[in-house]
Amino acid sequence: xxxxxxxxxxxxxxxxxxxxxxxxxxxxxxxxxxxxxxxxxxxxxxxxxxxxxxxxxxxxxxxxxxxxxxxxxxxxxxxxxxxxxxxxxxxxxxxxxxxxxxxxxxxxxxxxxxxxxxxxxxxxxxxxxxxxxxxxxxxxxxxxxxxxxxxxxxxxxxxxxxxxxxxxxxxxxxxxxxxxxxxxxxxxxxxxxxxxxxxxxxxxxxxxxxxxxxxxxxxxxxxxxxxxxxxxxxxxxxxxxxxxxxxxxxxxxxxxxxxxxxxxxxxxxxxxxxxxxxxxxxxxxxxxxxxxxxxxxx
Numbered sequence: 001x002x003x004x005x006x007x008x009x010x011x012x013x014x015x016x017x018x019x020x021x022x023x024x025x026x027x028x029x030x031x032x033x034x035x036x037x038x039x040x041x042x043x044x045x046x047x048x049x050x051x052x053x054x055x056x057x058x059x060x061x062x063x064x065x066x067x068x069x070x071x072x073x074x075x076x077x078x079x080x081x082x083x084x085x086x087x088x089x090x091x092x093x094x095x096x097x098x099x100x101x102x103x104x105x106x107x108x109x110x111x112x113x114x115x116x117x118x119x120x121x122x123x124x125x126x127x128x129x130x131x132x133x134x135x136x137x138x139x140x141x142x143x144x145x146x147x148x149x150x151x152x153x154x155x156x157x158x159x160x161x162x163x164x165x166x167x168x169x170x171x172x173x174x175x176x177x178x179x180x181x182x183x184x185x186x187x188x189x190x191x192x193x194x195x196x197x198x199x200x201x202x203x204x205x206x207x208x209x210x211x212x213x214x215x216x217x218x219x220x221x222x223x224x225x226x227x228x229x230x231x232x233x234x235x236x237x238x239x240x241x242x243x244x245x246x247x248x249x250x251x252x253x254x255x256x257x258x259x260x261x262x263x264x265x266x267x268x269x270x271x272x273x274x275x276x277x278x279x280x281x282x283x284x285x286x287x288x289x290x291x292x293x294x295x296x297x298x
Contacts, residue, residue: 010116011115025102031100031109033058035057036094038094039089040284046089048296055076057154069098077296081296093122097118099114100115134249135261141179143161183235186205186237192249196245201229202230202272208235209235219283221233222291227276248276
């Protein structure tokens with residue numbers, strides 16, 4: 001293992017590789033779940049933002065998928081922190097994958113004991129500057145109904161529509177794509193939640209809209225209410241979206257990213273987006289006094 005290869009944690013073991021059998025259930029049927037977390041620099045040293053919530057969501061996803069594991073949330077939480085220390089990260093991104101490694105070529109395998117793999121790296125979302133924002137394609141693709149596969153679970157198979165949609169958007173020169181829900185209302189971007197601002201009111205699609213209720217989305221809702229903004233969770237039509245004063249995306253990797261163009265319609269990086277960006281940065285860096293419990297220090 002060379003010095004520039006990041007160390008990984010796989011089922012309690014440390015190494016430079018995480019190998020998955022080519023005919024494993026995970027490879028053949030996309031039977032895996034995952035979650036992510038961000039590490040930030042703070043005056044008190046590196047700290048993960050809402051790590052407990054991310055690990056809890058991973059275990060909820062495993063329960064949804066019917067996976068078993070010999071590890072506890074406490075053990076995974078400790079492994080994540082140790083991984084960051086071993087890789088000498090001051091800031092960065094952690095990915096936690098749970099998947100079925102067994103080579104069973106059947107849709108429903110007899111063995112459902114999941115392997116757990118965790119990796120850490122530095123991260124810069126899409127290389128985009130906050131003030132430049134991203135250009136989005138408004139896709140006609142509709143997300144499958146949650147009765148089929150819950151959109152609230154980070155299940156690997158859930159991301160096929162997002163992959164195909166983003167492939168089409170990138171081929172046409174867009175940075176991102178916005179998907180519709182099964183009823184034709186605005187849902188979310190390919191891996192980010194969506195917010196819009198109209199007349200000073202912060203609006204985001206409700207959980208009815210087959211969205212992943214992201215932790216960054218939740219953070220923004222908490223911060224916005226704390227700052228006194230009027231917040232609304234509701235169905236959002238494409239007409240309402242295009243008539244917005246401001247639009248931005250949120251996610252663990254994305255943080256807060258303004259949308260400066262949807263199709264040919266341009267949007268400014270407005271005051272609400274900018275204010276929430278400052279409040280978010282203050283929270284993840286430990287400068288916001290009200291939300292320091294969201295930080296897990298190494």
